[in-house]
Amino acid sequence: xxxxxxxxxxxxxxxxxxxxxxxxxxxxxxxxxxxxxxxxxxxxxxxxxxxxxxxxxxxxxxxxxxxxxxxxxxxxxxxxxxxxxxxxxxxxxxxxxxxxxxxxxxxxxxxxxxxxxxxxxxxxxxxxxxxxxxxxxxxxxxxxxxxxxxxxxxxxxxxxxxxxxxxxxxxxxxxxxxxxxxxxxxxxxxxxxxxxxxxxxxxxxxxxxxxxxxxxxxxxxxxxxxxxxxxxxxxxxxxxxxxxxxxxxxxxxxxxxxxxxxxxxxxxxxxxxxxxxxxxxxxxxxxxxxxxxxxxxxxxxxxxxxxxxxxxxxxxxxxx
Numbered sequence: 001x002x003x004x005x006x007x008x009x010x011x012x013x014x015x016x017x018x019x020x021x022x023x024x025x026x027x028x029x030x031x032x033x034x035x036x037x038x039x040x041x042x043x044x045x046x047x048x049x050x051x052x053x054x055x056x057x058x059x060x061x062x063x064x065x066x067x068x069x070x071x072x073x074x075x076x077x078x079x080x081x082x083x084x085x086x087x088x089x090x091x092x093x094x095x096x097x098x099x100x101x102x103x104x105x106x107x108x109x110x111x112x113x114x115x116x117x118x119x120x121x122x123x124x125x126x127x128x129x130x131x132x133x134x135x136x137x138x139x140x141x142x143x144x145x146x147x148x149x150x151x152x153x154x155x156x157x158x159x160x161x162x163x164x165x166x167x168x169x170x171x172x173x174x175x176x177x178x179x180x181x182x183x184x185x186x187x188x189x190x191x192x193x194x195x196x197x198x199x200x201x202x203x204x205x206x207x208x209x210x211x212x213x214x215x216x217x218x219x220x221x222x223x224x225x226x227x228x229x230x231x232x233x234x235x236x237x238x239x240x241x242x243x244x245x246x247x248x249x250x251x252x253x254x255x256x257x258x259x260x261x262x263x264x265x266x267x268x269x270x271x272x273x274x275x276x277x278x279x280x281x282x283x284x285x286x287x288x289x290x291x292x293x294x295x296x297x298x299x300x301x302x303x304x305x306x307x308x309x310x311x312x313x314x315x316x317x318x319x320x
Contacts (some may be wrong), residue, residue, distance in 0.1 A: 002029035009037025010136030040087025050106030067115030140183035163285035180283030
């Protein structure tokens with residue numbers, strides 16, 4: 001039986017790729033996809049979820065629910081320079097030779113239930129069965145914990161794409177974007193008592209997809225691969241310009257892959273906390289992965305990745 005999953009996302013480019021991987025993986029039963037502000041404003045995030053689902057042309061689609069539009073405390077901060085003004089690599093502006101949008105506005109409607117309530121109801125309905133895969137800021141998750149911590153402790157685990165432990169950050173020398181966007185929410189999650197798995201930059205920077213591979217699959221005519229090529233074009237250009245690589249990192253798809261196959265990564269137990277007050281270190285994930293000296297572990301942190309196995313999985317499920 002597929003494992004029950006809710007995917008919580010701030011749908012930028014790699015989030016869309018995570019949705020594709022999740023929906024194409026029979027090991028996962030995607031009960032719902034919930035949206036949160038982060039890479040892009042919430043309205044764009046919700047539209048991007050639905051556009052991505054339309055690319056799949058799946059007969060049965062998960063519930064899609066709108067969540068929080070701003071962080072708990074800090075000011076909004078988007079990543080339009082990386083993901084485009086629409087959050088999806090500007091694919092919403094693509095038109096064909098007749099001037100028709102290649103990726104039109106979606107037909108599927110959002111659920112009337114708020115994402116926080118949906119998460120809580122699902123956790124209550126499926127105790128110890130539901131995995132929450134969070135690939136955006138943790139605002140929705142923290143709001144659910146604040147509203148009903150006991151029901152949230154019924155989750156099987158939360159897999160978090162976030163943090164930087166033994167590597168540098170991507171929005172500051174020490175902070176990764178998802179944690180930095182709402183550090184107060186992240187600390188609430190760390191204190192929740194729910195089993196946590198962190199999939200940080202330490203491993204997601206190993207999860208590299210070459211632009212040539214994308215182009216090869218897109219050239220074979222797959223609608224999914226064509227969408228990947230279209231939405232990653234700007235994302236790849238950013239990586240080429242700023243990271244010196246011809247391709248892109250699959251940050252969020254790796255978190256989904258960990259839900260599919262835990263054996264892809266090596267994990268160590270650790271006590272993880274988040275800096276919420278530092279002027280220079282806000283959003284830093286603070287931990288010592290070498291020992292349990294600094295407190296009882298509250299999470300498992302991914303430290304190594306079977307790169308070839310992961311890329312093969314992504315290619316077979318998403319691009320082929």
